[in-house]
Amino acid sequence: MTVAVQQLKKVSGKNIVTPKGYKAVGIHCGLKHKKYDLAVLISEVPASVAGVFTTNAIQAAPLLVTKEVVKENGKMQAVIINSGNANACTGAQGMADALLMQQKTAEKFSISQNLVGVASTGVIGEKLNMKPVLSGIEKLNPMDSLEGSIQFSQAILTTDTVTKNTAYKTEVDGKEVIIAGTAKGSGMIEPNMATMLGFITTDANIESVQLQQALKEVTDVTFNSITVDGDTSTNDMVLVLANGLAGNQSLNPSHPDWENFVHALHTVAQDLAKMIAKDGEGATKLIEVEVHGALSDCEARKIAKSVVGSPLVKTAVFGCDANWGRVIAAVGYSGASIDPNGIIIAIGETVVVTNGEPAHFSEGLLTQYLKQPEVKIQVHLNKGTGKGLAWGCDLTYDYVQINASYRS
Structure with missing residues (x-):
């Protein structure tokens, strides 16, 4: 595949909210003793969405809720994430809690519930303490700033020692398109997927079917090419949101700049994958x-x-x-x-x-x-x-x- 690599440039600054129309924040709600443990990412408008999910046959309630949004809707406007508790293997109560997180986030930001994704990471098999989560949702005030981006990337961590952020810009139809990503992952990393969460934002205009195609293509050679310990977890996912605010013509494989876009997406995914591998629990190399x-x-x-x-x-x-x-x-x-x-x-x-x-x-x-x-x-x-x-x-x-x- 011939790729116009010269059009790809690293972007420093606001990370996950660098593309047009995104805001994010992370706070401490009380699931953890002191560290940030609740985060939200929101798009100004409903975005096309693509996702890849764990292949573990046991899948956590938040993941099932999010898979349904991706499959049935093809659009997403917000993702609510907690760390400190995976809400996995928690039965009917776990599903009810994941749906309640989705509902309360939708109400907080006045958007449709079926436009909200949910993600959780942490200890498996313990019921989620919903009181701090629900009060925390009410306190979320996402920002289009570096501060909000940093807080978001901190709030999704578990045993990670560093945050993981990256962003690049390319050109589509002569317009600047930015792709940015934030991830967490340190242990139980044997993807297809594994204990990792990845969130990628772009202001490119692309339909969900084409976005899913691009994500699948790059996932096989990035996130699915890392391993820390051979364990595959119950919660993990990578989501890509594309809100179209860059104003380009809709991307598809026959578009002359399709390869530029896929290359930028691949580079973001590869950066995050390598950061996760490097930050494996206890790793020195x-x-x-x-x-x-x-x-x-x-x-x-x-x-x-x-x-x-x-x-x-x-x-x-x-x-x-x-x-x-x-x-x-x-x-x-x-x-x-x-x-x-x-x-x-x-x-x-x-x-x-x-x-x-x-x-x-x-x-x-x-x-x-x-x-x-x-x-x-x-x-x-x-x-x-x-x-x-x-x-x-x-x-x-x-x-x-x-x-x-x-x-x-």
């Missing part, structure tokens, strides 16, 4: 695995995720151990078609395997490389033209400590 020469792009991504998801690879990277045997083992059990005699593996710039056999390299130099905050592993299969990327993080003592006391 981001791991990127790049695969070339597979039979297809799909097989290349499968191999890349197999390597980056291997607990043994993760612990080797944490320990700065150039144990390439763990890498080639993960390639072998990935389920993809390989020729063991054609595999080349490099860690950083150092080739450690050639044609399936050990290569001569300096263990000392490679150990020094593995001390860096970002580690890249390359796998060449020499089977075809397929290529793929995946991101993850090392597995540390702190990961065990964080998850051993998550409810404490």
Whole structure:
């Protein structure tokens, strides 16, 4: 695909509210002891919406409510989010609470209830304390400002150590179009989707069907290409809202600027995905695995995720151990078609395997490389033209400590 990359520029400033017509805010309502725990994102006008959701067969009530809005309505104007409690595995009461959050948010902002999405993140299996949530909704005062954006990004966090924000601008029909995103995610990250929430806003004019097509295309190579610990959660979603206020002609695959738009969406999603992988619970390093020469792009991504998801690879990277045997083992059990005699593996710039056999390299130099905050592993299969990327993080003592006391 040929993409006009030169039209894509990073935007700093207001993040999730940078595109025209969006406001956001986060507050402390009382679900957590001190930290922000309730947030809202709202569009000036109803926006086209697209969403991707967890593949876990057990799905939380807020997610089911939001899926219904996306599927039946194709439009969304607001999203209400709480952290500190997932409202998952909470039965009929959980569904009633999610619907009440939707209703009260609609009443607060004088919009239709079926234009409100709901998202929750936190502990699974505990009833949501609705008293602080409902009083908090009444106190929400979204802003078109950096302050509101920062508060929003803070209020959706759980075990994250940093907020995750990004924004880019491109051109469609000669008009400036901005795509911005905010996400949370740190543990239980094995998408398709996983414990992550992603919210992307744009002022582009695009119908929901085309927006869903674009989101699906970029999700497979971004959010679905990260893993922290192999666990898939019950709540997680990525939503894209497009309110059309940029004033361009409606985008579709035959539009001359379609590729510009998809590239910008892909870049926002990839930024967020890498931030999530880098911020894995207890993580000290981001791991990127790049695969070339597979039979297809799909097989290349499968191999890349197999390597980056291997607990043994993760612990080797944490320990700065150039144990390439763990890498080639993960390639072998990935389920993809390989020729063991054609595999080349490099860690950083150092080739450690050639044609399936050990290569001569300096263990000392490679150990020094593995001390860096970002580690890249390359796998060449020499089977075809397929290529793929995946991101993850090392597995540390702190990961065990964080998850051993998550409810404490």
